[in-house]
Amino acid sequence: MNMKVVYSSIYSKHDPPHFPHIENSTRLELALDALGEVEVLSPEGAGDPLEVHDGTYVEMVRRASEAEEQIDIDTYTNRFTYESALMALGGAFTAYKVEGIALVRPPGHHAGRYGRAMGAPTQGFCIFNNIAYAASKAEGRVAIIDFDVHHGNGTQEIFYLDPKVLHIDLHQDPSTIYPGTGFPFETGDGEGKGTKVNILFPPGGGDDLVLEVIPFIQSLLDQFKPDVVGFSAGFDGFSGDGLASLEFTEASFEALGGLREKRRWFAVLEGGYSVGLRRGLPAFVRGVERKPEEPRPKESKSEVKMKFTRSLEETKYHLRERWKL
Template identity: 35%
Template sequence: MSRSVRVVWDDALVSYDFGPGHPLAPVRVELTMALARELGVLDKVERSGCAPATDDELSLVHERDYIAAVRRVSADGMPDLSCGLGTTDNPAFAGVHEASALVAGATLAAARAVWTGEAEHGLNVAGGLHHAMPNRASGFCVYNDPAMAIAWMLSQGARRVAYVDVDVHHGDGVQAIFYDDPRVLTISLHESPRTLFPGTGYPSETGVEGTAVNVALPAGCGDEGWLRAFHAVVPPLLREFRPEVLVTQHGCDSHALDPLAHMMLSLDGQRRSYAALHALAHETAGGRWLATGGGGYELVQVVPRAWSHLMAEAAGDPIKPGTPTPQAWREFAHARTGEIPPLTMTDGRSPEFTDFSGGYDPGDAIDRAIMATRKAIFPFHGLDPQP
């Protein structure tokens, strides 16, 4: 299915590090790349390095005063709460600008490859920092790399870009940046803002012409309910919108083991979402697909396996779920973290779901969430909210 895949990586991407004990530990992407390498996934893709995003590139979505403030914090490591650096979520550290600009530059490099046709798919698993706002850091995110990549493609002439965010947290930064721009369709499936940061992402947040789409799912939602909601909302909207490029954020913190949220997905359910988005990129966007990582705070058991599956799916050669994790990777992961790594690439689940077209149950919390979104959004796109 995939003609060419560009994975952008630089070992310096692990310098995006808020310090010991912070949930966004860079070892998660280090272990991901190590696992993908041992599984042979990286042999099936093109690999390239990257350069830090320039101030002009960052200013596509961020205010110049904010970039200057991040640079000042970066020079001396001193907090500046006016720009959101120096909080528990976003500690200040020397070099924060350089580390954050490199993450943004990696996503931009992948976007350039896709937009120019150098590659059909582009990936940056270190990216997906979707909470950063134009004038402040938020939710572990300093520069909003998915938004910057979208803005860059718009500057190059893109007329329709779709963004699908499957992180357990609402993709509030990307939504805010494009809320009034009908050229960008943002779709976020996340845990209800009633129970999880950032407290936004209600179905009533519809943007201009229904181009902001929010599926707010109840805490405790598992594979079957999540997949039912995804297929009830995402494919019909992408088919109607017909984006020139599909951009996706793959936070894997919807997993049952994630310590910062309350969803119950398995690795196998997440893997099904990657396959669905890959197919939709080919069906609706001519195969042009830019994918990033995102949240995910179970550093050994979940993140490396999830994003190795993502890269393999993009490469057109999915990893069989029962595949053993390589012994060399297990030893490396144990040496780096002290944890006992997983033995296989599956959680042992075979998730299925009932398609929403078969009927709506008003007594079911997931169906109510689906209908709230469809009623708020589908009429804008000439679609019937009813199943």
């Protein structure tokens, strides 16, 4: 069985209108190329952004797109952005239905209900929150595993009070990188308390740290018993991808894909700009398909490892009331 990939040419029409930008249409060519032979499906239609966003924000995006205006210093629009973003929502939901990967643009995990989320300086290239849309339309309990190198602040904000969504977010230490959120003490609120999990990697962190944290994530999943696992799949943590300082390689992305185990799953593309798409994305697919090649993990320096262990202890400390750890 071939991997199912949800793609539409409209996703490649959202492109920077005035200046070069790292988040551009060549990314999806790179991703499709890296995956080789796959079954390409079209999104079943546009999604309704009001499911996860406020009407005033949706209208602002529509107008900005019409005028090809920047939303902020990081986040551009062109005249295809609005339609592309609506179809990206639909594509994420299609991926949920068919158990495949949505290769969508614009990306989504930094987009909160009103746009910028949790006081972030910008929307970080994101327009509508694709993974949040698919999760909100999914049946039953959803575990979102966001392994983009940046914190999924939009997703966390949208589901902060929602106990039906377990959001586990792995990212570079937010005191060293955009958007500056996603600390261990951010665990959700009200009934959702304890269902938002932030796992931080110090700059320089390698595959050994990801492998160390896998059993912890497995234990959360075993206790939560999700009906579906949705991956907010960013590949910008890959060593040398360009925007961050982590040193993940194939070993990390294979192991992260393997977290699916035998559960229903789907994935939605977030970041990943060069080598991450070329090498991280196919490794993730091998993990999901349970055909691992188990490449040699890249080791972190001992001081990085020590920082990570301390930070993981802090994450567990803040979760101790909800989970057996």
